Amino acid sequence: MIDSTVLRPPFRGFLAARTVSLLGSSMSSVALALGVLGATGRATDLGIVLAAGIGPQLVLLLVGGAVADRFSRRTLLVHANLGAGLTQAGVAAILLSGTFDLLPVSLLAVAHGALEAFASPALRGIVPELVAPEDLHRANSALSLSRNVSRVAGPALAGVITAVAGGGWAVAADALSFLIAAALLSRLPRSGRVSGARGSLLPDIRAGWREFRSTTWVWVTSLAFFVVNLANVGPWQVLGPTLTREDGGDAAWGLVLSVRAAGLVAMSLLMYRLVLRRPLRAGMVAAAFGALPLFALGADAGLPVLLVCVFVGAMGFTVSGVTWDTALQQNVRPEVLSRVSSYDDLLSFGAIPIGLLVVGRAAAEWGARTVALAGGVAFVAAALVPLLSRSVRDLRATPADRGRRGSPSAR
Template structure:
């Protein structure tokens, strides 16, 4: 429990212990800083005289580094304590953002320097993300996984609301450099918090096999489950389209038609409000066919590109971003629950690494080509193309039989962790 100065005591749910609170607190801090830093990085390139292609190249550098290192990061996270992997990754991010800030504030930032520092941050994420997928469930009991995932995402998304709005305002008022300073400080604080998490009882036993063998085990787990690999393929394109819109087209349209960084920051904040509302919804709603519900939550991601193509006013764009944020949270929570229900804990980080790798593999290319595509086809057509691809791919995934077969399996609080069925066995519940 925590205590206020007036003597009242602030109660936490019984399942939300010290480790879970440290994990959520660290994520809140880094999400706040990162939401503003995403805007700051784009406008740092623009303010240095960069073009749309330059903005895309800097954004792509981060994702490219992440793609190259994700599989190694997943194997490492299944070998070492996940909280320590995350803490070291946070420190690397803190150093890269601090140097980025120093270059911007002194006026010495060049395109290759910004791209290189962004790539360092992406490399750190390649180790952080697979570790984080497996750590949430290590801090709570299995029966409360749904609530824990929802609270965890509610905290991080709520941080994104304030971070995006504050970041846009700070960029407009003081420039991009100071937002990057705040992000570096946040990563440092988060690393200290994550280093204090103690989940030694959940650590995996030492492994005698090599990393290549362990990665083959993770790949076999992914390839044997059609619900998993089809969704990953879907998101390889969906994430590329969403990132091209948010990293390149959104800031440019905002500068030309909406008034600069402030309105775009508010639009991103509205998306954060939507995700927070989606997390609250998922704390109470437990759909039986969780992958069907999740897939339907992907469709509204097509709306922001359409809104920018139609040049809707700032308030309408914010409303669209809100809907998209709420819907994608439905997907995110159901996807996390499906992974933890169907995948063994000792394979979770490796499977998550393949999940992340497939989901972001095309993002560097999509972001890097966003500027040239707009120049070749026109920005409006490029935006409509992004929106259409998201709709078509999501409709295709909904036709996959195993998406409809995976069902939620209720478990009592003292139940043992669920293990996935054999690689050649059926997926999820009975055929529907």
């Protein structure tokens, strides 16, 4: 269980806001897919709506990071959640009206993605403002638990609401969750960190890039996660369901996802208690275990072996995520943290659409299981090669004085 040393105001309110918002978003992802497909029956339309949300998020991430470092992260998050609530309410209204139109839904998805681009860097940057440096590891573990539980509960709840009342009501619940989150976030204390800078954001974005590229352990690890996402997400999401069905029938993929969720939740609980003196060393080693499901799929190891690999791999993902967030928050200066995070997110997550686009053609050319095995090899290499850098393997989780974050001794 999680004790109360970290779960106290103001972090308690932030955790509650994130939990409500994540639960709503987990519901909405399922409900939106069912709603669009139910309205048009065309998978292409769903792809357009999803792409409309992802595109602006990637394009505007660097701007979002600069804004989050310049202004109050609390205020930015309140407005982003209010805006997200309105966009989702618009989508819900269209679905509930029974007169689906692809254009307005896509435009609302564009607006929602743009708001996410501003919220994402602020979310990582605000945590050090709410807890003491020595509590960052446990705070990130609690946030990881919230995120993973929401991923389990959200789709199940969305399925029930959609079956009883329709997908539009599940999207409406997501809209309400954003509004509740905005109300909770508005109660957080105002930060005294606002720079008050004026004028173009371009110099701020450039300064963020200089900080990112000059901090070796940051760009090395971010580049590793780029390769990890490129090698893993496409084969797992596109090839995984088909190969799993071959191993265990139609119900196997659902079982695999359930076991994966259990691994994510279990490790989130364990991470709250663990103390890691060198977080990146432990995180990258643990991340390598995330490749096990790809090896199981590629080797046609059978469903029981795959389930074990999925559980262990999910635990590895959780360790790497918590340690990475903590390392950034403890060792990057607060005034540039959101900008550095935005470059990390852009590099890491920019690989996902690339992988999703190329994996089908690669599987047709070389075979699905061969692609899965190759992805596993690339995954392990990407996770472990950064450990050749002393700045990565020796980075300590010492809650050093905030004025010293990002100093040469930390790199």
